[in-house]
Amino acid sequence: MRISLANVFVDDQEHALRFYTQTLGFVKKHDVPLGQARWLTVVSTAAPDGVELVLEPSGHPAVRPFKEALVADGIPYTSFDVDDVRGEYERLRGLGVHFTQPPVNMGEVTTAVLDDTCGNLIQIAEQRGRSA
Amino acid sequence: MGGVTDAFRALADPTRRTILDELTARDGQTLFELCARLASNHDLASSRQAISQHLDVLESVGLVRTRREGRYKFHEIDTAPLEPIVERWLRRPGSDPGGTGETG
Numbered sequence: 001m002r003i004s005l006a007n008v009f010v011d012d013q014e015h016a017l018r019f020y021t022q023t024l025g026f027v028k029k030h031d032v033p034l035g036q037a038r039w040l041t042v043v044s045t046a047a048p049d050g051v052e053l054v055l056e057p058s059g060h061p062a063v064r065p066f067k068e069a070l071v072a073d074g075i076p077y078t079s080f081d082v083d084d085v086r087g088e089y090e091r092l093r094g095l096g097v098h099f100t101q102p103p104v105n106m107g108e109v110t111t112a113v114l115d116d117t118c119g120n121l122i123q124i125a126e127q128r129g130r131s132a
Numbered sequence: 133m134g135g136v137t138d139a140f141r142a143l144a145d146p147t148r149r150t151i152l153d154e155l156t157a158r159d160g161q162t163l164f165e166l167c168a169r170l171a172s173n174h175d176l177a178s179s180r181q182a183i184s185q186h187l188d189v190l191e192s193v194g195l196v197r198t199r200r201e202g203r204y205k206f207h208e209i210d211t212a213p214l215e216p217i218v219e220r221w222l223r224r225p226g227s228d229p230g231g232t233g234e235t236g
Contacts, residue, residue: 071203073180074162100204101165104158106172113164121164 005041007054008077009063010118013040016055019117023095024080026053058119067119074100076113076123085110085126138193139213148186150174152195155209160199162206163187 010016017040020026026042029052033039037059041052058064070077082088085103089112093099100121101113110126142148147170154169155161161169167183170176178186187207190196194213199206 068203072205073184074164074204074206076164100162100206104165104169106168111168113162 003051005052005054006078007056008116008118008120008122009058009067010055010116010120011058012118013038013055013057016040016116016118017042020053020055023092023097024116055118064119071115071119071121074113074121077120079111079123079125082124082126085112085124088112088124136213136216139195142189142193142195145186145189147176147178147183148190150176151183151186151190152209155196155207159208160206162204166207 008016017028017031020042021028025045027045027048028041029043029048030041031038037057040055042055043050043052058067067077089099089103092114097117098115099112100115101111103110103112108128110128111123113121113123116122143152150170151166154166154173157169163180163184166187167178167180170178170183187196187198191198194210197208197210199208
């Protein structure tokens, strides 16, 4: 058994595709029409055959209050690994990305938390001893 | 909003003092960041809900303020409730040592 998919619930798939590719730097893997929505996934350029992130519509009525409650408390929906969290923080801020938490050393890991403009907070994490 | 007695009562709890330490290190934190700092810097494994309740106590005595910024909520330290202590007992050198009235 292998984990092949992870998801984020996004308010607008087209907008999400732009943010996750043009800003965060992932690449589109699958884009299949599926009723009113799309089966839309992105992957990391570092692992094009690795785990796909599904940009999943937020349509279900339970999703909105769930996302809003997490965001209010600053809780990220998911976390991505980066080699250099401070470098990414500066790069993304230069692109206009808003952070609710600047890079903070949390022991074995340094983390920062950004707003993905799709209704979620996302953590980026640099694991000590694993940077390139 | 409580007086100095309520502020002392709030500060009697070590977790609440540590929360204020972390807000002094960086003011304006989300609940998530505070919990992560308490866990990684102080081995405080309290639940997020417990920390949230500590924050409610600190807010009720005026030592913490919450600021809504769009969809996020940030916590800030406010030392104003501690100022009566400075006024009453921690007078700076050079200030008049006597002749002040009891302030309550």
